[in-house]
Amino acid sequence: MDGTQIAMPPGKAVRLRVDRDGAIKRLFMVVIGLYLVIALALPLYAMMSRSLVTYSFDLTRYEFQVSDEAGNWGEPVSAAELNARLGRFAPTDLRTNTNGRLSATDFFPDFSFRSPVKYRLRGTTDNAPWLVGLDLKNTTAWQEYDSNTFRRVNLRPVASQGLQNYAEYFSNPALFSSIENSIFIATVSTVLTVVLAFGFAYAINRSCMPFKGSFRLVAMMPILVPSLLPGIALIYLFGNQGMLKEMLGGQSIYGPLGIVIGSVFFTFPHAFIIISTALSLADQRQYEAAESLRASKWRTFWIVTIPGARYGLISAAFVTFTLVITDFGLPKVIGGQYNVLAIDIYKQVIGQQNFEMGAVVSMILLIPAVVAFAVDRQMQKKQVSLLSARSVPFEPRPNRRFEMFCLAWCGAIAVFIMGIILVCQYAALVKFWPYDLSLSLNNYDFNRMDGGGWASYWNSIEMAALTAVIGTVVVFTGAYMVEKVDGFAAGRNVFQFLAMLPMAIPGMVLGLAYIFFFNNPANPLNAIYGTMAILVVSTVTHFYTVGHLTALTALKQIDAEFEPVASSLRQPFYRLFARVTVPVCLPAILDISIYLFVNAMTTVSAVVFLYSTQTTLASIAVLNMDDAGDIAPAAAMGMMIFYTNAVARILHAVVTRRVLVRTQAWRRR
Amino acid sequence: MNAAGGAEAATPLDARPGPREREPYLRISNLWKAFGDFVALRDVSLEIEQGEFVCFLGPSGCGKTTLLRAIAGLDPQSRGTIEQAGVDISTLPASRRDYGIVFQSYALFPNLTVRDNIAFGLENTRRPRREIDARVAELLQLVGLPEQARKYPTQLSGGQQQRIALARAIAIKPGLLLLDEPLSALDAKVRVHLRHEIKELQRKLGVTTIMVTHDQEEALSMADRIVVMNHGVIEQVGTPTEVYRHPATLFVADFVGETNKFESVLRDGNVRIGDVALQASTGAIAEGKPVTVAVRPEDILPHPAAHADDGQPNVFRVQIEDMEFLGSYWRTHLRAAALRGAPLVSNFSMNAVRRLGLETGREISVELPAERVLVFPREG
Numbered sequence A: 001m002d003g004t005q006i007a008m009p010p011g012k013a014v015r016l017r018v019d020r021d022g023a024i025k026r027l028f029m030v031v032i033g034l035y036l037v038i039a040l041a042l043p044l045y046a047m048m049s050r051s052l053v054t055y056s057f058d059l060t061r062y063e064f065q066v067s068d069e070a071g072n073w074g075e076p077v078s079a080a081e082l083n084a085r086l087g088r089f090a091p092t093d094l095r096t097n098t099n100g101r102l103s104a105t106d107f108f109p110d111f112s113f114r115s116p117v118k119y120r121l122r123g124t125t126d127n128a129p130w131l132v133g134l135d136l137k138n139t140t141a142w143q144e145y146d147s148n149t150f151r152r153v154n155l156r157p158v159a160s161q162g163l164q165n166y167a168e169y170f171s172n173p174a175l176f177s178s179i180e181n182s183i184f185i186a187t188v189s190t191v192l193t194v195v196l197a198f199g200f201a202y203a204i205n206r207s208c209m210p211f212k213g214s215f216r217l218v219a220m221m222p223i224l225v226p227s228l229l230p231g232i233a234l235i236y237l238f239g240n241q242g243m244l245k246e247m248l249g250g251q252s253i254y255g256p257l258g259i260v261i262g263s264v265f266f267t268f269p270h271a272f273i274i275i276s277t278a279l280s281l282a283d284q285r286q287y288e289a290a291e292s293l294r295a296s297k298w299r300t301f302w303i304v305t306i307p308g309a310r311y312g313l314i315s316a317a318f319v320t321f322t323l324v325i326t327d328f329g330l331p332k333v334i335g336g337q338y339n340v341l342a343i344d345i346y347k348q349v350i351g352q353q354n355f356e357m358g359a360v361v362s363m364i365l366l367i368p369a370v371v372a373f374a375v376d377r378q379m380q381k382k383q384v385s386l387l388s389a390r391s392v393p394f395e396p397r398p399n400r401r402f403e404m405f406c407l408a409w410c411g412a413i414a415v416f417i418m419g420i421i422l423v424c425q426y427a428a429l430v431k432f433w434p435y436d437l438s439l440s441l442n443n444y445d446f447n448r449m450d451g452g453g454w455a456s457y458w459n460s461i462e463m464a465a466l467t468a469v470i471g472t473v474v475v476f477t478g479a480y481m482v483e484k485v486d487g488f489a490a491g492r493n494v495f496q497f498l499a500m501l502p503m504a505i506p507g508m509v510l511g512l513a514y515i516f517f518f519n520n521p522a523n524p525l526n527a528i529y530g531t532m533a534i535l536v537v538s539t540v541t542h543f544y545t546v547g548h549l550t551a552l553t554a555l556k557q558i559d560a561e562f563e564p565v566a567s568s569l570r571q572p573f574y575r576l577f578a579r580v581t582v583p584v585c586l587p588a589i590l591d592i593s594i595y596l597f598v599n600a601m602t603t604v605s606a607v608v609f610l611y612s613t614q615t616t617l618a619s620i621a622v623l624n625m626d627d628a629g630d631i632a633p634a635a636a637m638g639m640m641i642f643y644t645n646a647v648a649r650i651l652h653a654v655v656t657r658r659v660l661v662r663t664q665a666w667r668r669r
Numbered sequence B: 001m002n003a004a005g006g007a008e009a010a011t012p013l014d015a016r017p018g019p020r021e022r023e024p025y026l027r028i029s030n031l032w033k034a035f036g037d038f039v040a041l042r043d044v045s046l047e048i049e050q051g052e053f054v055c056f057l058g059p060s061g062c063g064k065t066t067l068l069r070a071i072a073g074l075d076p077q078s079r080g081t082i083e084q085a086g087v088d089i090s091t092l093p094a095s096r097r098d099y100g101i102v103f104q105s106y107a108l109f110p111n112l113t114v115r116d117n118i119a120f121g122l123e124n125t126r127r128p129r130r131e132i133d134a135r136v137a138e139l140l141q142l143v144g145l146p147e148q149a150r151k152y153p154t155q156l157s158g159g160q161q162q163r164i165a166l167a168r169a170i171a172i173k174p175g176l177l178l179l180d181e182p183l184s185a186l187d188a189k190v191r192v193h194l195r196h197e198i199k200e201l202q203r204k205l206g207v208t209t210i211m212v213t214h215d216q217e218e219a220l221s222m223a224d225r226i227v228v229m230n231h232g233v234i235e236q237v238g239t240p241t242e243v244y245r246h247p248a249t250l251f252v253a254d255f256v257g258e259t260n261k262f263e264s265v266l267r268d269g270n271v272r273i274g275d276v277a278l279q280a281s282t283g284a285i286a287e288g289k290p291v292t293v294a295v296r297p298e299d300i301l302p303h304p305a306a307h308a309d310d311g312q313p314n315v316f317r318v319q320i321e322d323m324e325f326l327g328s329y330w331r332t333h334l335r336a337a338a339l340r341g342a343p344l345v346s347n348f349s350m351n352a353v354r355r356l357g358l359e360t361g362r363e364i365s366v367e368l369p370a371e372r373v374l375v376f377p378r379e380g
């Protein structure tokens, strides 16, 4: 052996031939990756490019010629010149959207449709579109119209690329103030939610308080209802005819106040889970160390507890902030005249059909969502590294006064959460608030109301079931392939990125992006627009990331050596997948499916742009009935969603427990 | 194999002395493996005969697992070729190679019974169920666990799990058996017992076997040949006795067994330590080179009388400083004025201690036989 260090000979690294397993895994990954590209990346791209498109009437492109009553033609004159002479339209008046139309008669003040005068029109460039009735013309040859036809001539705008939409957005004070409003309500809600949830999680993890299980259950309830349900409850409590209206002392619940209270309700469980996880990782030894140093309780709290939970707190704050700022249901129901970004998207798109401006607002709404997403990922990573294998779990010690305090804190929050849901239930059952307080099931007779009736409810069930089944299969398979494929690093990184992306995309933005992408006649996938399929696709995509992470966590916990063993035994990977991987990961798979089901039942934001009259959903029905003033039926439909999700969760718990009991023999460690 | 003693035997096998009767079963040629900038295997070449039990031995992180995974096709080498049974398998994926493997974690499928674990590789081959059951029973018998077929892995002890993993790996009668630290997760007692069992099983089946271990005792007691590795390089290949008696490098001398080490310089074929000039088997080391001298504790021989052998080469006087009784021998700490106070550790047999009446504080003579004084060139 000579000690001199020789260098590795030049050349290419040895690559193993890809066997059938490897090829199938890659194929699956590519197919699911393509799904994500089509269901996510391309629509977002379509939306982004649409936000850069401006439509305006370019008057220099048109030339008119007018005859006198005898039929002698005058000199041709451009529309721009006519406009200059008349001073009819300012440049800003010529800005419009895809649907813009400009009547040709506007350039001829003495136009009369009975007159024998004739008109000619032609384009001076290739692209100078105009409509005659519904016929689109676009030609540089003179077209002649009698005056009766001429009144049906409309100029159409032409598209150009640029940042004008953004410039317009930021110069519009009404739209711009939505940013301030959104940030304001999101900030206030975040502070409140995080403080309340921290206290709640602290009590559950660090005290010997009784009823922890029940409190935990109550804390999770808001997940089971659409975010607009607390809005309905607040209307019943504090609205114009509210039960407790006086308590507000003249303050209106419609506006920031209502939005903030409702937001605390629906974001509470999310913040609670994150903070509770962070607190449960505490290390007893740190507290013992602090105690041996004679640190006071208060000081220990600030030097041990808060730093230990800091990543959880930051993560919870960002998640809450994003949930509030991207939420659409609550401001729609209880926002009154208070405009926020999510509402602006809806108004621009549904109200004004101004898709380009909708796209601009969506792009702006993406910013906080993407930032929050990035921070959250960073925090989660750091949290994991805090977890040392040797840490000793924290054991709380009894302390009566502290427990009473915890009980009061958690009790108040539980009353708030239960109260909101009970008020909704009451609202759903009262015959005619506030005049006839007898109870009945009339409000559940949805077929008498607008909003799709009971069909909406069954559509929702169908959609949620399809989402749960298809979504779970797609998500878990994708996670398996990305985790277990050998080599193919570039492909895996792309896939991983695509799988994480949905978390950063607000539902409204996704929905609007789908309109741009799928409602385009040139797109071969146009056929799914307006069907159940697009609702399922959008929902699976919208909630993809959490399922993906759940699957990855479960897959990482199983021995990485299973695949090598199976291939050394010359068994195809799918046999291992079916016989070992899926059974071992069954609890996680059930978790993913219930998560998708519950969210599919409650989601409003993405699907509000995508449902058709055949595919109305229960959550959309709540929104529409509320909009139409049928608040009690809206509450009843909201409660239907609640019952359904509660039953689904109970079923999930029962099935999971049975799986665990049945597999107890081998799960014991 | 070159069985002749002396420094000759320390030559790595890949020096290929003379023509062979047959091709080796596994031939690894000039294998390199890089993880980014870090080179985990450097120009590794090795041949393994049919039916041999070979141990890869070396400290943690030296590249044993990396080499094993390259052979298995789990993590391909960066450069170099691997031939198995005369076929170049360098670029074959794992599923197309012919081996069974047992990992340190055993990787038993937790949701399958012992029977289903072992049968995993047998099913899917259109074999009738009865035949599979018979084979599973046979394998369970072979690993000494005939009663456990219906249990789940978590219901078995570590040693039992290990044997099930072994049974699963050999169920399909692979040409090559790869074991990555199969015993390191077990208690010391079970470990010693299983060493023997695995070795027996391998002999019975005659399957060519590579076992990775960092435990020199394990390697010495089980292997037909040991491949000693360090920093991604093969330091020596040889039978356990060759590696132990004739370590090719100081690293091997140090890693396999214990040594007393001294620094010196080679003069007139002697090495001088303190005032003592020792005759030694110096091999091809040039005059005047700095060297490290290594002497194993059991190669230090006590002499009965204090003065009897004075004047003989390689004999000098020492003082017994301390004696520890270690069951089969006495670990004796010596100090010699002639070595300018350098400490010397020796293992004296019970016999010698009784016969010579050795005890702490006595002065005796010791001999370091010239052929047992190992000399290695010193770098820098």
Ligand SMILES: Nc1ncnc2c1ncn2[C@@H]1O[C@H](COP(=O)(O)OP(=O)(O)O)[C@@H](O)[C@H]1O
Pocket (backbone or CB within 6 Å): B035, B038, B040, B058, B059, B060, B061, B062, B063, B064, B065, B066, B067
């Ligand atoms: N996937 C990997 N990426 C980077 N470095 C690795 C990887 N696998 C092993 N190494 C490095 O290669 C060296 C050899 O590792 P290994 O073969 O596992 O050692 P051992 O001899 O203990 O089995 C170690 O320094 C290890 O850190």
Ligand SMILES: [Mg+2]
Pocket (backbone or CB within 6 Å): B064, B065, B066, B181, B212
């Ligand atoms: Mg290793």
